[in-house]
Amino acid sequence: MSAPSIPVEAERRELRPAPQPLRRSLTKVPVYVLLGIGAIFALVPFVWMVSTALKTPGQLFKFPPEWIPNPVAWGNFGEAWTALPFGAMVLNSVFVTTLAMVGELGSAAVVAYGFARFQFRFRSVLFLLMLSTMMLPWVVTLIPGFLIWKQAGLINTFDPLTVGSLFAWGPFYVFLLRQFFLGVSRDIEEAAIVDGANAMQVLWYVMLPLVRPVLLAVAVLSFQGNWNNFKGALIYIQEPLERFTLPLGLQFFQASISNEAPRWHLMMSMSLLMVIPVVILFFLAQRQFIEGIQLGGVKG
Amino acid sequence: MFQWYAETLVRYLLVAAAIVGVMFLTYRGLRAAGVRREPATGFALIIPWFLGFLIWNLFPVAASLYLSLTDYNVLQSPNWVGLANYQQILGSDERFWASLRLTMAYSAITVPLGLALALLAATLLNQGVRGVGLWRTLYYLPAILPVFVTALLWRLLLLPTRSGLVNSATEPIWSLFGDSPPRWFLDPDTVLWGFVIMSFWGVFGANTVIMLAGLKNIPKDLYEAAEVDGAGLLPKFRHITIPQLTPTLFYLLVMGIIAGIQVFDQGLFVKVPQENFLNVYLYQQGFTFFHMGYASAIAWVMLVIILVLTLVVFRSSTAWVYYEGEVKR
Numbered sequence: 196m197s198a199p200s201i202p203v204e205a206e207r208r209e210l211r212p213a214p215q216p217l218r219r220s221l222t223k224v225p226v227y228v229l230l231g232i233g234a235i236f237a238l239v240p241f242v243w244m245v246s247t248a249l250k251t252p253g254q255l256f257k258f259p260p261e262w263i264p265n266p267v268a269w270g271n272f273g274e275a276w277t278a279l280p281f282g283a284m285v286l287n288s289v290f291v292t293t294l295a296m297v298g299e300l301g302s303a304a305v306v307a308y309g310f311a312r313f314q315f316r317f318r319s320v321l322f323l324l325m326l327s328t329m330m331l332p333w334v335v336t337l338i339p340g341f342l343i344w345k346q347a348g349l350i351n352t353f354d355p356l357t358v359g360s361l362f363a364w365g366p367f368y369v370f371l372l373r374q375f376f377l378g379v380s381r382d383i384e385e386a387a388i389v390d391g392a393n394a395m396q397v398l399w400y401v402m403l404p405l406v407r408p409v410l411l412a413v414a415v416l417s418f419q420g421n422w423n424n425f426k427g428a429l430i431y432i433q434e435p436l437e438r439f440t441l442p443l444g445l446q447f448f449q450a451s452i453s454n455e456a457p458r459w460h461l462m463m464s465m466s467l468l469m470v471i472p473v474v475i476l477f478f479l480a481q482r483q484f485i486e487g488i489q490l491g492g493v494k495g
Numbered sequence: 496m497f498q499w500y501a502e503t504l505v506r507y508l509l510v511a512a513a514i515v516g517v518m519f520l521t522y523r524g525l526r527a528a529g530v531r532r533e534p535a536t537g538f539a540l541i542i543p544w545f546l547g548f549l550i551w552n553l554f555p556v557a558a559s560l561y562l563s564l565t566d567y568n569v570l571q572s573p574n575w576v577g578l579a580n581y582q583q584i585l586g587s588d589e590r591f592w593a594s595l596r597l598t599m600a601y602s603a604i605t606v607p608l609g610l611a612l613a614l615l616a617a618t619l620l621n622q623g624v625r626g627v628g629l630w631r632t633l634y635y636l637p638a639i640l641p642v643f644v645t646a647l648l649w650r651l652l653l654l655p656t657r658s659g660l661v662n663s664a665t666e667p668i669w670s671l672f673g674d675s676p677p678r679w680f681l682d683p684d685t686v687l688w689g690f691v692i693m694s695f696w697g698v699f700g701a702n703t704v705i706m707l708a709g710l711k712n713i714p715k716d717l718y719e720a721a722e723v724d725g726a727g728l729l730p731k732f733r734h735i736t737i738p739q740l741t742p743t744l745f746y747l748l749v750m751g752i753i754a755g756i757q758v759f760d761q762g763l764f765v766k767v768p769q770e771n772f773l774n775v776y777l778y779q780q781g782f783t784f785f786h787m788g789y790a791s792a793i794a795w796v797m798l799v800i801i802l803v804l805t806l807v808v809f810r811s812s813t814a815w816v817y818y819e820g821e822v823k824r
Binding site: 223226227229230233234236237238239240241243244247255256258259260290294298302305306308309310312313314315316318321324325328330331332333334335336337338339340342343349352353354357358359361362363364366369394419422423425426429430438442445446449457459462463466469470473474477481484485488489 | 499500502503504506507510511514533534535536537538539540541543544545546547548550551552554555556558559562615616619620622623624630631632633634635636637639640641642643644647648649651652654657658660663664696699700701704705708753756757759760763764774777778781782787790791793794795797798801805
């Protein structure tokens with residue numbers, strides 16, 4: 196299957212001669228109005244987030260609300276950075292995300308290749324079994340999983356957040372990659388096999404380069420998923436603060452917010468610092484994001 | 496501090512090497528046992544997942560079923576208590592029922608309404624509007640924030656009195672009816688609505704994008720044929736768009752139900768006066784009070800709820816999901 200390319204589709208439609216241009220565009224007015232209302236609903240909270248991140252405590256709850264704080268409290272970012280061991284948390288998040296992404300993608304590619312290209316007994320049963328684990332609520336495996344890591348003496352280390360990724364813990368990624376391996380013509384592979392390449396070499400040198408766009412889409416989703424992994428950190432990392440990842444740091448800080456200490460300006464600057472990498476990635480790799488999401492839905 | 500990283504890195508590499516080793520041994524073993532090259536390679540390649548399945552799925556599922564029949568509390572070894580945990584949960588645990596009510600109400604409202612809103616947005620985007628890409632980006636933007644940042648943001652927006660943006664903007668409307676604005680997350684009666692509003696903000700992201708792709712896949716000639724017959728906008732939507740889109744809707748409905756019942760992150764980032772979501776209650780039982788046996792039993796109750804609901808949706812799908820032949824209503 197090929198990913199639908201939407202921009203081309205849209206252009207084609209606009210090029211099509213409209214019989215009554217004025218009336219046609221007039222009937223679209225309600226469409227634009229509704230879309231605009233939706234867009235405002237989507238954007239206003241963002242603007243408020245940025246605005247709050249740049250306020251002094253005194254400006255937080257002014258009435259009527261102040262959109263552009265005066266003065267702009269740029270110092271909030273510095274204060275937010277030192278209110279928690281933020282530097283350590285950023286490093287931890289980067290470390291965990293990198294290892295988990297590499298493990299997740301690498302193992303998913305290997306497993307997907309096995310499911311896509313080799314005939315063996317029970318293959319479809321095993322594949323179905325793998326897909327069905329996606330439906331299993333995470334809380335069912337939560338406590339025994341915790342006990343395994345506890346037995347191994349690895350609570351409060353990054354192992355539970357990273358080592359598990361080597362076991363292709365994202366069945367959805369295996370599924371996506373398999374679909375695309377299925378679409379690659381066998382001739383290309385066979386040429387490599389005749390040249391004496393083994394399965395891993397074929398995967399690395401032939402198959403992966405061919406499905407690079409999908410791999411990128413999966414990488415983007417995987418980055419987002421691991422960077423935002425709150426549950427895992429909450430369960431497995433309890434202390435010290437220097438070992439927290441960013442999501443856990445945010446959760447720790449939010450508990451200190453109260454009516455007496457409304458530190459919302461710091462909370463929002465921390466949140467901004469945390470989401471900036473994902474927002475940048477989104478704008479750089481928008482196509483991959485959106486394709487990754489679409490693939491999941493269309494194939495489902 | 497870099498020592499932590501080094502230690503984890505070493506163990507990570509050792510496990511990776513071990514997995515590769517098992518793959519290699521599997522291949523060799525199968526070949527030695529007379530299995531042909533192709534199936535042996537296939538088995539060897541899926542080893543990472545298969546090991547993971549045994550260690551992180553099969554064993555934990557069995558272990559959690561066992562633990563749910565015990566009084567395990569981390570400190571002492573588990574004692575068998577039979578069905579006592581389940582009896583207590585279903586019979587006398589007020590907090591369980593309150594969390595379950597909140598969770599079910601939340602899913603019952605947000606899943607269908609969320610799908611409807613996303614469908615509306617996708618339909619509008621599919622009207623050949625200018626700058627589809629830009630609109631789609633705008634609508635997707637809230638969804639790139641992690642759920643817990645969304646939760647923090649809406650907790651701020653929904654602060655009571657005039658502190659929150661929502662209340663200060665809507666105050667005239669409330670005073671028109673002689674009401675004071677809701678206190679949202681501070682009032683047990685409105686907690687649900689706070690979470691519902693929060694969920695609508697993120698709903699346009701993935702669902703709209705997936706539905707838009709689904710809409711683009713509907714053959715154009717269906718619409719053209721209907722136009723020749725003089726069908727208007729609404730009949731076209733009702734008799735072409737909806738039936739053609741049902742496979743996508745079905746997928747999103749199943750995924751939505753499974754995700755809706757498992758909401759968790761939001762609950763831990765918002766302080767609420769009384770009950771929170773079911774998974775938050777489970778987490779507290781397991782990791783605050785260390786009633787791990789009891790928490791396992793709650794997990795199994797949740798598994799059964801999800802299985803039943805999924806089964807119902809799957810059963811009903813023959814009646815409303817259109818793959819070929821005529822639509823049954």
